[in-house]
Amino acid sequence: MGAWDGPGAEPGAVAPPIYQTSLFTKPSFAEFVRQQAAEHENFVYSRGTNPTVAFLEERLALLEGGEAAKCFASGMGAISAVLAGLLRGGDHVLFVNSVYGPTTELAQHLERFGVEHTVLTDPAADAEEHIRENTALIYVESPGTMLMKVVDIRELTAVARRRGIRTVMDNTWSTPLFQKPLAAGVDLVVHSLTKYIGGHSDVIGGAVIGSRDVLRELFYQGHQLFGAVMSAMEASLVLRGLRTLPVRMEQHQRNALSVLDHLRAHPEVVAVHHPYVDHGPDEDVITSQFSGFSGLLSFELREGTFARVSRFIDALSLFRIGPSWGGYESLVTSPVRSDDPVSSPWPGLIRLSVGLEGAQSQLEDLDRAFASLAADGVHTPRTLLPERTP
Incomplete structure (x- = not known):
């Protein structure tokens, strides 16, 4: 976990404070303007960033081996931000058929906005065949959460990298302790923090972990804009779960x-x-x-x-x-x-x-x-x- 070293850190405190606030005032208007222009790295409004949530994001990124993370109000909030925030009309997505059911339901809704998708039965054999010129993303969950189907992540990411396609993987089943998708070449990792990471059936949350550049893009295109953000109280509960x-x-x-x-x-x-x-x-x-x-x-x-x-x-x-x-x-x-x-x-x-x-x-x-x-x-x-x- 590491010790809290954020704003207001009190020597000897063993748990981070809960910043139960919706906004952060600034000493001058000029400073407010400066921080608002780069809200992804400043505490201005808790729909964007919050110190308690930011501490959780740092811990999750460290645990998964990523540069940065963003937390969301649910796992589906995280998935929705990735798909709706990073895709554009005219894009095509490949889904492995073991993904969480609501994920493909969301893909069907995105068809209304010009985002097409294909579901792969055998990703090892079918991925290359179904890639199109407009394929922008490959989404995988391994293992799946009904038949626990396993996908060869390194093989799939190798195909994606050859074609310049982003890969996203739901790693909720394994947690970062038992599987490291980023080390296997995946670009973004999604978690439902509701499950093992939260671990006590008393919090709903989600997270996306990856490179700093992609997470900055996601912050403005899918996190802050859509508003499915995690509160400080929920972040504190997930931080408690991380300890054990x-x-x-x-x-x-x-x-x-x-x-x-x-x-x-x-x-x-x-x-x-x-x-x-x-x-x-x-x-x-x-x-x-x-x-x-x-x-x-x-x-x-x-x-x-x-x-x-x-x-x-x-x-x-x-x-x-x-x-x-x-x-x-x-x-x-x-x-x-x-x-x-x-x-x-x-x-x-x-x-x-x-x-x-x-x-x-x-x-x-x-x-x-x-x-x-x-x-x-x-x-x-x-x-x-x-x-x-x-």
């Missing part, structure tokens, strides 16, 4: 690996989705890109009807039903809405956010939910899925 991030991520990983091993051995589970258990062609990519694993995973139930998915989820008690992930508490959800393959393309898929409770309690809760499925009379032989050394 390494310890929490170690425990999330430890608990998740126990759950993954348990799921792989269960006869009601036909597939598990998480980089830890990936033995396909992504093995070398996973080994080189990740230094650890977070606690977000998914698995598929055998005979994965809507009724069985609902029965399993409703039988859980420690894993609570809800959206989002990355906090202390374990959570469960599913994209399954019916037995219609069109509206629910992943039958039987259940997503778990493995929290910080005791691992044994988590496993017992899952076993009770699996036991609830026995009432439907489906019995299958016990098979083990492949193991992976952490």
Whole structure:
């Protein structure tokens, strides 16, 4: 974290002050004019910059290995600023199909302003083929947050750099502790601070990290102008979360690996989705890109009807039903809405956010939910899925 050394620093203070103010007065009109002309580096109005938020931005940039960062009122605020702030009418964007759903929904809205997009199913094979003369940006999330699909970042950024195209990556799943996209050639990194970095399910926030020049452009074109800015109070909560991030991520990983091993051995589970258990062609990519694993995973139930998915989820008690992930508490959800393959393309898929409770309690809760499925009379032989050394 480092010590607070910003305005009003008090010797001995172990936490930065919360600058709960909307504006900053100046000693003269000439000074006000000077600072307002370069508001990206001066404290004038908190819709632009604020000392508490600025301290968080410095910490995030340092952690991710970037030159600068800007914080936003939500992860979607950060994503919207990047896409709507840096793109122009006539531009084209490539999205990897594992990105957060609302991101591609936003891309559809941007079509009204002349921004086209293409969704890549296999970025390694398809990126070069789908690049156009007007392709301005490639947007990727790796791993994804439903099937945890991994993308070879170095390969994708190499293609982009050859063609002079910016790359943006959502690194929320891994946090900067377990994956370093900027070091792999990505231009901008996006985070939902709501998840692991905030870590306590009590703050909504987002961030963009990258070069100082691009972040200055983003400040004027997407941050200050759109107004989805982070307040000082929210910044203080995220700063608190940063202090314990390494310890929490170690425990999330430890608990998740126990759950993954348990799921792989269960006869009601036909597939598990998480980089830890990936033995396909992504093995070398996973080994080189990740230094650890977070606690977000998914698995598929055998005979994965809507009724069985609902029965399993409703039988859980420690894993609570809800959206989002990355906090202390374990959570469960599913994209399954019916037995219609069109509206629910992943039958039987259940997503778990493995929290910080005791691992044994988590496993017992899952076993009770699996036991609830026995009432439907489906019995299958016990098979083990492949193991992976952490």
